[in-house]
Amino acid sequence: xxxxxxxxxxxxxxxxxxxxxxxxxxxxxxxxAFGLVAPLALFLIVVFVxxxxxxxxxxxxxxxxxxxxxxxxxxxxxxxGTGLPDESxxxxxxAELRDSRQGGGLGRIGRRLNYEDTQYRSLLMRTLRGLPxxxxxxxxxxxxxxxxxxxxxxxxxxxxxxxxxxxxTDRYLxxxxxxxxxxxxxxxxxxxxxxxxxxxxxxxxxxxxGVTLICLALGFPLAYxxxxxxxxxxNLLMILVLLPFWTxxxxxxxxxxxxxxxxxxxxxxxxxxxxxxxxxxxxxxxIGVFFAMVHILLPFMVLPLYSVMKGISPSYQRAAVSLGAxxxxxxxxxxxxxxxxxxxxxxxxxxxxxxxxxxxxxxxGGPADQMVSYYVAYYTNSTNNWGMAAALGSILLVVTLMLxxxxxRLVNRKQxxxx
Amino acid sequence: MALPPYASPIEKVWFWVFRxxxxxxxxxxxxxxxxxxxxxxxxxxxxxxPLPGFSLRWYAAIFDTSGPWMGALKNSLIVAPLATLLAMxxxxxxxxGLNRADFPGKGLIIALLISPMVVPLxxxxxxxYFFFAQVGLLNSYAGLVLAHTVLGVPFVVITVNATLxxxxxxxxxxxxxxxxxxLRVFFTIILxxxxxxxxxxxxxxxxxxxxxxxxxxxxxxxTERTLPIxxxxxxxxxxxxxxxxxxTILILMSxxxxxxxxxxxxxSERLKGAI
Numbered sequence: 001x002x003x004x005x006x007x008x009x010x011x012x013x014x015x016x017x018x019x020x021x022x023x024x025x026x027x028x029x030x031x032x033a034f035g036l037v038a039p040l041a042l043f044l045i046v047v048f049v050x051x052x053x054x055x056x057x058x059x060x061x062x063x064x065x066x067x068x069x070x071x072x073x074x075x076x077x078x079x080x081g082t083g084l085p086d087e088s089x090x091x092x093x094x095a096e097l098r099d100s101r102q103g104g105g106l107g108r109i110g111r112r113l114n115y116e117d118t119q120y121r122s123l124l125m126r127t128l129r130g131l132p133x134x135x136x137x138x139x140x141x142x143x144x145x146x147x148x149x150x151x152x153x154x155x156x157x158x159x160x161x162x163x164x165x166x167x168x169t170d171r172y173l174x175x176x177x178x179x180x181x182x183x184x185x186x187x188x189x190x191x192x193x194x195x196x197x198x199x200x201x202x203x204x205x206x207x208x209x210g211v212t213l214i215c216l217a218l219g220f221p222l223a224y225x226x227x228x229x230x231x232x233x234x235n236l237l238m239i240l241v242l243l244p245f246w247t248x249x250x251x252x253x254x255x256x257x258x259x260x261x262x263x264x265x266x267x268x269x270x271x272x273x274x275x276x277x278x279x280x281x282x283x284x285x286x287i288g289v290f291f292a293m294v295h296i297l298l299p300f301m302v303l304p305l306y307s308v309m310k311g312i313s314p315s316y317q318r319a320a321v322s323l324g325a326x327x328x329x330x331x332x333x334x335x336x337x338x339x340x341x342x343x344x345x346x347x348x349x350x351x352x353x354x355x356x357x358x359x360x361x362x363x364x365g366g367p368a369d370q371m372v373s374y375y376v377a378y379y380t381n382s383t384n385n386w387g388m389a390a391a392l393g394s395i396l397l398v399v400t401l402m403l404x405x406x407x408x409r410l411v412n413r414k415q416x417x418x419x
Numbered sequence: 420m421a422l423p424p425y426a427s428p429i430e431k432v433w434f435w436v437f438r439x440x441x442x443x444x445x446x447x448x449x450x451x452x453x454x455x456x457x458x459x460x461x462x463x464x465x466x467x468x469p470l471p472g473f474s475l476r477w478y479a480a481i482f483d484t485s486g487p488w489m490g491a492l493k494n495s496l497i498v499a500p501l502a503t504l505l506a507m508x509x510x511x512x513x514x515x516g517l518n519r520a521d522f523p524g525k526g527l528i529i530a531l532l533i534s535p536m537v538v539p540l541x542x543x544x545x546x547x548y549f550f551f552a553q554v555g556l557l558n559s560y561a562g563l564v565l566a567h568t569v570l571g572v573p574f575v576v577i578t579v580n581a582t583l584x585x586x587x588x589x590x591x592x593x594x595x596x597x598x599x600x601x602l603r604v605f606f607t608i609i610l611x612x613x614x615x616x617x618x619x620x621x622x623x624x625x626x627x628x629x630x631x632x633x634x635x636x637x638x639x640x641x642t643e644r645t646l647p648i649x650x651x652x653x654x655x656x657x658x659x660x661x662x663x664x665x666x667t668i669l670i671l672m673s674x675x676x677x678x679x680x681x682x683x684x685x686x687s688e689r690l691k692g693a694i
Contacts, residue, residue, distance in 0.1 A: 036516025040509040051546035246673040251666040255451035356539025373541040
């Protein structure tokens with residue numbers, strides 16, 4: 001806009017004042033525009049970015065011990081890990097353990113230490129009960145602690161606390177991909193029986209990928225039909241796509257439970273037609289998850305495909321047929337390549353949305369169908385293992401954002417081609 | 420794409436197979452929505468066909484003010500309009516700003532404004548749960564409204580942005596040169612032209628808040644229990660015809676939303692055609 005105004009000025013005129021004025025006006029316009037965007041940007045930074053940032057931080061945050069036992073953690077970090085920590089560390093440990101009863105500190109460190117070994121919480125409680133108010137004569141805290149519980153005389157006990165002491169840790173991130181640090185600090189896979197999250201991520205990918213493929217297989221023909229029908233018919237049929245799209249997710253999930261239950265319509269009609277003799281288990285398992293998720297996500301496949309197909313001229317395909325191509329060849333080699341951007345957009349969109357699903361698997365899936373989101377929620381609400389919740393959430397977030405970047409590239413390229 | 424009269428038998432078969440397949444997909448899409456409606460009028464407490472008899476008892480159960488549904492509906496009707504209003508205000512201002520001029524970091528800011536749509540809901544929920552606990556917004560209407568505003572904002576930004584694509588900002592200059600202050604310019608020149616975008620963005624934001632469970636499950640206490648939370652726990656515990664009745668009401672609402680959106684779309688197309 002500026003350039004047109006500038007160009008309309010007579011070129012002979014000396015550049016000075018007018019140019020400076022224009023530049024100032026332009027700068028003012030930029031600031032005004034920025035000022036309009038700023039409130040929302042600020043709002044989102046405070047209410048959206050910061051919360052997610054603090055969640056990400058929790059996946060490496062390890063300050064439980066440090067906040068309750070600052071002197072002990074400092075002492076343990078000086079300790080070389082052989083024998084027992086020095087007397088002053090023992091003394092500050094005893095003092096800080098006694099103080100930890102106030103303000104819930106004991107609960108925090110007990111929970112944190114139990115991730116290292118499940119014996120710690122009870123050990124701390126026992127020790128706390130046996131702790132004398134002060135020491136008499138020449139007794140020292142090392143002996144006193146060992147008298148209360150022999151565990152304090154073992155190097156391994158203190159090593160466990162030392163491992164839990166640093167302010168940051170990679171244990172949650174490692175644990176969420178079934179890795180751990182061994183005794184010497186090397187990264188290793190955890191025992192076969194304890195591996196859980198690899199299976200969870202695998203399951204999440206399988207469900208999201210399967211849902212995406214089914215959506216593509218169902219959505220592509222439908223979008224093609226809608227794009228090639230006369231406008232009046234296709235608008236009418238579009239309602240059948242848009243009404244479910246606008247209907248509450250919970251309504252649709254409930255509907256699938258009703259349809260698929262053992263005396264539901266699907267089982268009833270299958271039995272009435274004699275296909276099966278006894279009702280099939282169709283819900284609260286993987287089948288139910290697929291039905292409900294495909295139903296919810298199918299419009300997100302159909303709509304981008306439709307908008308791309310709507311812009312494809314049918315004359316190319318007709319030209320190919322008139323030049324002697326088999327109709328199928330014409331479709332496959334001339335039409336489908338033009339829909340690639342729509343396929344890519346729809347596929348990635350559906351896949352991204354499916355990856356983060358929580359509600360549908362939680363309601364129609366069995367215990368073996370829960371996806372990553374379920375475990376994030378579980379660790380937050382049920383076990384208060386926030387480090388684990390944050391680590392799993394961080395991985396899910398990173399994967400989602402990377403996929404979204406790909407999606408963004410594809411969609412932007414598509415728009416560039418259109419213009 | 421009608422079948423030409425010279426089509427070969429194979430083409431005919433293929434044509435009908437294709438149409439049949441699409442018909443089945445459409446059936447798959449619409450059946451669940453339609454099947455649940457008659458069940459809400461069932462006189463029995465079992466959700467099975469054929470219906471043993473007709474009754475409105477489940478609607479009575481829903482509209483019973485001592486039951487759980489009315490309280491949940493009230494909460495949703497407190498939270499959703501407030502969140503929508505906030506999202507509409509913030510989102511419209513931002514969309515206008517984005518279209519007025521280029522400024523450094525614009526791409527990054529657009530990414531920020533759209534990001535609540537992309538980030539998985541569970542992550543938003545956990546993040547807000549921790550954060551709101553620290554600042555005292557957990558278990559409060561204010562927290563829920565703010566959270567739902569965040570989720571609704573991208574829709575407003577996107578739809579208003581789309582309607583602004585054809586907007587000529589020279590009109591703003593014309594208004595200003597005739598002596599109107601910026602506020603007046605906004606309300607008399609810009610707003611009337613982008614109203615369809617603002618309203619449809621608002622409807623999206625409203626629908627989002629009205630159907631949002633995950634974040635609400637994390638940050639609301641039983642006092643702020645919204646309709647979707649009530650539905651969620653209802654479905655999880657024991658799915659009853661009362662849920663079918665509520666579902667029917669929600670389907671009616673989504674039909675209204677759909678019709679409104681269609682009317683808005685037609686209006687904006689008509690306006691574009693007139694220019």
